[in-house]
Amino acid sequence: MEAVTLLQWAFDAVLGFALLWLAWRALASPDLFLAIVLFIAFGLLMALAWVRLDAPDVALAEAAIGAGLTGALLLAALARLESNNETKAAHEKDHEPEVHD
């Protein structure tokens, strides 16, 4: 029993930390594509957290909507942003908009 509790605590701690870290990386990553991928991963981990919190309904919704559809929407939007770009230079600027200034 003790060991199980400890293991649960460790799992919770790792999951919590991973959530924060993924969120941070997703928000700070200079590459927008990477940021979106990290965000999708974040969504999947959130689904895991819901399961851990005894919320299977939420987990299902999160997996389907939060990670799946939101991810698809984000990627589609990014693709549209990029298809707007004519030149390579503008393309780079779009990827790392804030690095240069």
Added chain:
Amino acid sequence: MSHVFLYALVGTGLFTLGLYALIVHTHLLRKILAINVMGSGVFLVLVALAARARGAAPDPVPHAMVITGIVVAVSATALALALMVRVRAETGRAELSEERPE
């Protein structure tokens, strides 16, 4: 103290983290991601605290609230992304112009 408080704290952490990113970053896609992270933080607080009662089944009301919230979030995100693409097409940048009329 049980693990639910750990998750609740992670939730508040995500909320502030998202808020920071929302203010600091200028690219709209990042701002939209930041809003989503903030939302996840709030949902985490809601659901985590619902599981406080040890042994008993968790309170389903916050679960329903969060499912509602997730759908609202995806709707808002879709609108925001479409707006972002239009802003980009119109202004050439996916940022808010910094010359605020103040």
Added chain:
Amino acid sequence: MAAIPWGVMAILLPLAGAMACFLSPRRASPLGLITALGVVACAAGLGWQVAEQGAQRYAIGGWGAPLGIDLYADGLSLLMLMVTAVVGLGISVYSSGYFNREKAVNFWPLWMFLWSALNALFLSADIFNLYVTLELLGLAAVALVALAGGADALTGAMRYLLVSLLGSLAYLLGVALLYHSFGCLDIALLAERMEPSPAVMAAMGLMSAGLLLKTALFPLHFWLPPAHASAPAPVSALLSALVVKASFYILLRLWLDVFPVTAAGLGQLLGLLGAAAVLWGGLQALRQTRLKMLIAYSTVAQLGYLFLAFPLGSNVAWQGALYLLLSHALAKAAMFMAAGNILCFGGHDRIADLDRVAQRLPLSLAAFGLAGVSIMGLPPSGGFIAKWLLLEAAMRSGQWWWVIILILGGLLAAAYVFKVIGYAFTQAVMTHEARAVPATMEWAALVLALVAILLGLVAPWPLALMEIGLPFGGEAAG
């Protein structure tokens, strides 16, 4: 209870109207107008009901709090609903002339959804349900701003969306904390169970901050002028007149009912911010070169007045703030519509060049002027009654410094209103061929402005309605 649930109908009818407009885009305009008339009838019905039988509570699904969601209509929510009905009807009539066919298809369903969200918000007694209505309202409002197209409107809409979502999330986190502190979401139940704790303070801070952001209280107003100024005229009208008031309404409800009013310091802070908004908004309005920007900054200033009631806190002060809210809703809608007419007629809204336009649109200019009278707070107008009540409350409480703010704000308002009005009296000759403005648009603006003036002459009735259900606490009227 066999009574007709007018309140529920005021929510469902515009929803149905929205769907009808969506399903039948070719007939969106007439369908929208019919719905608008229906909603006005519902508001009148509810008004009659509340006036006859007192405050109404309606348990949706028959469950009742704490399990289900209740609708609650007292004097406060009733007046909000009624002013929304009047302004909404005006906006509907105006819009039927304003939008071309293509835009109308998009406008009507969104506007109907927004109206439904407003009514639902004003009637809701459940803090999570309020969150849902806030989101419905916010998304519809953003989409409506973006209808104008063009860089300004789209950037304005984008900023508005982000701010709106941020505000809602802060509010929702507050809801989470309150729910987990007291296990209920109903405002009345929360008020009953309320006891101060760190979580309650945090919830109060979060919810207030989120709602203040949405209400655009100085210095959180930065998003409002670009969004309100760049939207299509009827949308500007409904944003300034109604949408910003919705979040203020929630704040008022929470402040009056849920949170312990021990935070006198916070009241003073809100008052100070309100005062800053009055002065800053007024000065900025004076500096603007575009008419719609001027009106938008005027909204920032007028919203500031609403917060002067918080440090005063007396019945009279709340009545004054609410009266200001009502008359501002009417007057500001009329102003934006008049500006829309001028813009539509002359093709621009540069204030310095208005002289070639203004005198050719006497009705719109009259609407602007009459609305301006109310905004300035000169008699006879709803704005004057509001200012009188606020002044009285400030004098009674001995906090005379708010008197100075109220007076200075009025002088600034006079300065920026007359900056525009002056251009009507000119020898300049119209040089280019103008686009005709439909009579409905001119009259819609004028009628709303007249109602704002009328509010100054019939004050006892709205003030009596306001007291139904004692939304401002147990103090007797007068």
Added chain:
Amino acid sequence: MNWDGWLPLLIVLSSLSVGLVIFFLPEERVATRTTLNLTGAVLKLVLVGVIIWGVVHRHHYETRLPLLPGLDLVLRADAESVLFVTLSSGLWLVTTVYAIGYLEGSPHRSRFFGFFSLCVAATVGVALAGNLITFLLFYELLTLATYPLIVHRGTDAAHQAGRAYLTYTIAGGALLLVGTVWLYGIAGSLEFSYRGFVAELADGHRAALIAIFALLIAGLAVKAALVPFHSWLPQAMVAPAPVSALLHAVAVVKAGAFGIVRVVYDVYGIEFAAGLGVTLPLATVAAVTIIYGSMRALFQDDLKRRLAFSTVSQVSYIVLGIALTGPIATIGGLVHLVHQGVMKITLFFCAGNLAETLGIHKVSEMNGVGRRMPWTMAAFTIGAFGMIGAPPLAGFISKWYLGLGALDAGQGWVIFILAGSSLLNAGYFLPILYAAWFKAPPDTWPAERSFGRRETAWALLAPPVVTALLTLALGLLASAPFSPLQWARSITTLEYAP
């Protein structure tokens, strides 16, 4: 509910409704507009006649509508209001005739006459207001209705004058509002009543009452053009002549002066105000204004500007009279309210005629004009002598009572003010008269319009002649029943404790 309860409201509505209808009249419907204007003016005069008759026969005319909890919109015919309402509605009829002639063929007449009617409606409201908040309401309405008339011509000068007018009057209105709210907070009532209603509050609120008095009077002094709040008035003379008449004689300036009467007599009560020590400063300000205005008038070459500074000076006679504590001075002040109006309107009509017919705007252009326009200049001469205070004209009556009243109140210094002012009056009017009658006319006038055999249009000539005759009559028949002098006497008996 009988007619007595609605008559005051009807008087206000008679010009308000006319104004609203006129706004929507197409520009070219001259006949309809003229008919409406004159009907409204005559109807109002008839109603005022009814009210005079009724008040004399002890009828009580009061319209009371709820405005706020505890505060009503009250329109009431009492002795003071009858005096003012008679003046303004009588002069309005004359001014309307004059304005119709003056504006013939000019643009935006529907707008002009619409606001013109609103302006008079507001003035009548000011006159009939039965409490301070009703007074405030119409006082502000007057500001709003006058502004479009001042900027009517749309020139830069007009806009500048309009801005000056607004700056002063809106700020003044704000002071009045603060004073009113403060007073309401302390007294809990704002009803005008003979000998005032604040006397019983004197114990705890002496300082507050003095401050409120200062606020109220400052707010009113703006419209009454007391120094140092006077400078909008000379600027506003760029407006068309009928508007000047309205500003100087019928409405705006008079509303300010009448407001001071109300505050001193029916809010504070003259004896209580004197006890509070606030009347002497007021009298001093009035005295300074009298001398200052006359001095400035002396050096103006622009005729209307000279008349405007003359108004600054003359209106302060009214204030001086009511601020001197004593029934005789009060009579002088109140009667001057009427007399100044009748005389000054004559002068402005004449100035307008000169400008319209011959293009004369300056005093230096008036040489020999008496031969070209004898009727106009005859009227002008009567008005000017009245202003100087020559017997047996109306102005003499006013000054006589003011002088006697000053002695009666023990304020001998006032005699010197009056004498000095009269000398100055003579100093700025007599050269005009001399030049007009005795100097040789120039070969051509600046901009002459021909009206056939008459010197100018009927509608322009009749009003000044009528008011000039009235000036004469008010002096000669001062002791007849129902004369302003008798009316002022009866007011005085009500305002001083027996």
Added chain:
Amino acid sequence: MKKTMNPKSMTESGKIRTPFRLLLMVLLSALAAGLGYAVSTLSSQSPGSGEWVAANLETSGVSNPVTAVLLNFRSYDTLLEMGVLLVALLGVWSLGGIPEQRESSPGPVLDTLSRLLVPVLILVAGYLLWVGAHAPGGAFQAGSVLGAAGVLLLLAGWRLDARFAGLPLRITLTTGLGVFVVVGAVLMLVGRRLLEYPPSFAGALILLIEAAATLSIGMTLAALFLGSRPEAGPDR
């Protein structure tokens, strides 16, 4: 904290000055600390309304408490939320002229995948809808799975036939909200309150509403993904 260590974040956005960022970090750290403290002071005993839900579950028509809350106890929230979805779609559509994604051929893998997956996803959606009454699942989950199927189809280059892109599409999109409102209104017409299901019909009514909602949610999500308003035929 970690964020202060990251040098990249300092340079990433030059528009916002470093002192401001530091100040912001301090303020937000204080906010995080305050919120954390507030959360941690909550009693570890939940005062929630779980017991009420449990007590009324029997009359709700379903046995999954979350579904009971979503579609019965607080169904009004869900009704409005259907409106939120539709409003988002209206907003996206009204923006108009969103550049269509690059017209690249989907490639054989995606094509095959979608052929295989779409029927499976539709089946899953149906299952989730049905099972939602007593186990995890329900309209939203089912709807989003349906939406995912739609997204896959769209990715594979499939487009709605112009014949159905007009009124039929709009009807499908409004079905969820429409059925909800109609059910609510009909209940009011027969003398009950808004959305007050008779206990004997509750299960059926909930299933009806959920089925309609699933269809609309799936369609709406797919339409949101597509972005622009599908070209309708010459008429409707």
